[in-house]
Amino acid sequence: MESSSNSSGAPPSHTVRSNNNNNVVINPDGSDSSKIVEGEYGFVLEDVPRLSDYLSHLPTYPNPLQDNPSYSVVKQHFVNEEDTVAQTIVVHEDSPRGTHFRRAGPRQRVYFEADEVEACIVTCGGLCPGLNTVVREIVCGLYNMYGVTRVLGIEGGYRGFYARNTVSLTPKSVNDIHKRGGTILGTSRGGHDTTKIVDSIEDRGINQVYIIGGDGTQRGASVIFEEVRRRGLKVSVIGIPKTIDNDIPVIDKSFGFDTAVEEAQRAIDAAHVEAESAEHGVGVVKLMGRDCGFIAQYATLASRDVDCCLIPESPFYLEGPGGLFEYMEKRLKENGHMVIVIAEGAGQNLLSESLPNMDDKDASGNKLFQDVGLWISQKIKDYFKQKDWVINLKHIDPTYMIRAIPANASDNVYCTLLAHSAIHGAMAGYTGFTVGPVNSRHAYIPFQRITEKQNKVVITDRMWARLLSSTNQPSFLGLKTIQGLKIKQEQKQAGSC
Numbered sequence: 001m002e003s004s005s006n007s008s009g010a011p012p013s014h015t016v017r018s019n020n021n022n023n024v025v026i027n028p029d030g031s032d033s034s035k036i037v038e039g040e041y042g043f044v045l046e047d048v049p050r051l052s053d054y055l056s057h058l059p060t061y062p063n064p065l066q067d068n069p070s071y072s073v074v075k076q077h078f079v080n081e082e083d084t085v086a087q088t089i090v091v092h093e094d095s096p097r098g099t100h101f102r103r104a105g106p107r108q109r110v111y112f113e114a115d116e117v118e119a120c121i122v123t124c125g126g127l128c129p130g131l132n133t134v135v136r137e138i139v140c141g142l143y144n145m146y147g148v149t150r151v152l153g154i155e156g157g158y159r160g161f162y163a164r165n166t167v168s169l170t171p172k173s174v175n176d177i178h179k180r181g182g183t184i185l186g187t188s189r190g191g192h193d194t195t196k197i198v199d200s201i202e203d204r205g206i207n208q209v210y211i212i213g214g215d216g217t218q219r220g221a222s223v224i225f226e227e228v229r230r231r232g233l234k235v236s237v238i239g240i241p242k243t244i245d246n247d248i249p250v251i252d253k254s255f256g257f258d259t260a261v262e263e264a265q266r267a268i269d270a271a272h273v274e275a276e277s278a279e280h281g282v283g284v285v286k287l288m289g290r291d292c293g294f295i296a297q298y299a300t301l302a303s304r305d306v307d308c309c310l311i312p313e314s315p316f317y318l319e320g321p322g323g324l325f326e327y328m329e330k331r332l333k334e335n336g337h338m339v340i341v342i343a344e345g346a347g348q349n350l351l352s353e354s355l356p357n358m359d360d361k362d363a364s365g366n367k368l369f370q371d372v373g374l375w376i377s378q379k380i381k382d383y384f385k386q387k388d389w390v391i392n393l394k395h396i397d398p399t400y401m402i403r404a405i406p407a408n409a410s411d412n413v414y415c416t417l418l419a420h421s422a423i424h425g426a427m428a429g430y431t432g433f434t435v436g437p438v439n440s441r442h443a444y445i446p447f448q449r450i451t452e453k454q455n456k457v458v459i460t461d462r463m464w465a466r467l468l469s470s471t472n473q474p475s476f477l478g479l480k481t482i483q484g485l486k487i488k489q490e491q492k493q494a495g496s497c
């Protein structure tokens, strides 16, 4: 096969000029692999590392995709090397061009020959619908698009690299796994040991590492990448973002989220049927969402049967004017029944008042929460009992049932695109990135942008207002807080004019 040599030389650590004369800042403080490219009119590219940044004279090869009969219909075979995806697409005349990410997709030249690739896949953290689809599509995509036949499955999450045997994954062995929930590879929390993991990668001759997981996993992937780079290995480290909670920033949404919202409808429907069939019926549905209430918010908006949605981002209170109990009394008088949806991370401040000193963490260091569904159900029962109201409360907790199902059709397609974007990036020699859609276009995003903060429901956005207007619930914000938010909003608008 034809090969050409890349001569980028020794690891750069300063500002250099790119092909199109932009400023490129690589490793500004020497501590990480940030690559910021600054262009005209406020254009900023937050680029991702490439193997050639730290390995010199790497040969490249023509991309085999151009000879693939299935792709012969494609008009433009390859993504232009200079293509980027804008993070902000709502702009006005004077807006700077703003932050961009490198566009995902197949490149004209690749850094790996098919028979050179030793890929591996690992799934980490909590379950999420679609994990098996991503695994399947990495295996089949590598095989069908690039002729790669050697893919290993790492079992049981990060610790599987050094504590378990691997399984060989072939298009045949993964053929129908997308129809099953969970992950055929198994998963775990904790157990991240960077040195042991990279030793295992080196010992097994692995040169493409596909890591599927949430924010914790991507933090782990980032340190694996740094260690791989420090050792000077020709190994691409690619993160594929996963979380049912949808709390990963920058990307449009995470896979499995749509499936979760859809499945949550069944629980809300059941709660509604139970509630409306009884006198003063109250249905309480607990949904997942450790630090953010996206599943609860979207499930509520989709259902239209929910009277109150409680999420971690919007603090609430039970007693007194404007509180939950007052609203419940009003709603039960008006309508005879009501449905409450609560995200698992909501109201934890109130719970810790009743149950102090609960500071347990899981093996990954995530805080373990008290069961807010049980807690609020008991509080509601106690309140109405002392008021001599007979209510009929049914509490439904479908959380793990929702998480354990296979992905729905749209999540399956989304998982396929994620897997393909990840493969194209790895084959093109990109590394140290997470893949995901930004404003509907798949992009390669530096790890630190994914791990530096969490995506949250913004309660001053129109979407939350839509929810409030659909449920008619109180905002639980005091007059002072609302005024404060308004002033902030006005100051922001004045500043941007």
Ligand SMILES: Nc1ncnc2c1ncn2[C@@H]1O[C@H](COP(=O)(O)OP(=O)(O)O)[C@@H](O)[C@H]1O
Pocket: 124, 125, 126, 157, 158, 159, 188, 189, 190, 191, 192, 213, 214, 215, 216, 217, 218, 219, 220, 221, 223, 242, 243, 363, 364, 366
């Ligand atoms: N800061 C970190 N550095 C290295 N590994 C981490 C870090 N945070 C979490 N991990 C590892 O990532 C894996 C998944 O993390 P976890 O928080 O459980 O799930 P998720 O990836 O879904 O957020 C675990 O094996 C954990 O040890």
Ligand SMILES: O=P(O)(O)OC[C@H]1O[C@](O)(COP(=O)(O)O)[C@@H](O)[C@@H]1O
Pocket: 125, 126, 127, 214, 215, 242, 243, 244, 245, 288, 289, 290, 344, 362, 403
């Ligand atoms: O019982 P587990 O496995 O610790 O999972 C519970 C947590 O997993 C989640 O579903 C998702 O968390 P991750 O994104 O960290 O996997 C949370 O909503 C929930 O709090």
Ligand SMILES: [Mg+2]
Pocket: 125, 214, 215, 216, 243
């Ligand atoms: Mg997490």
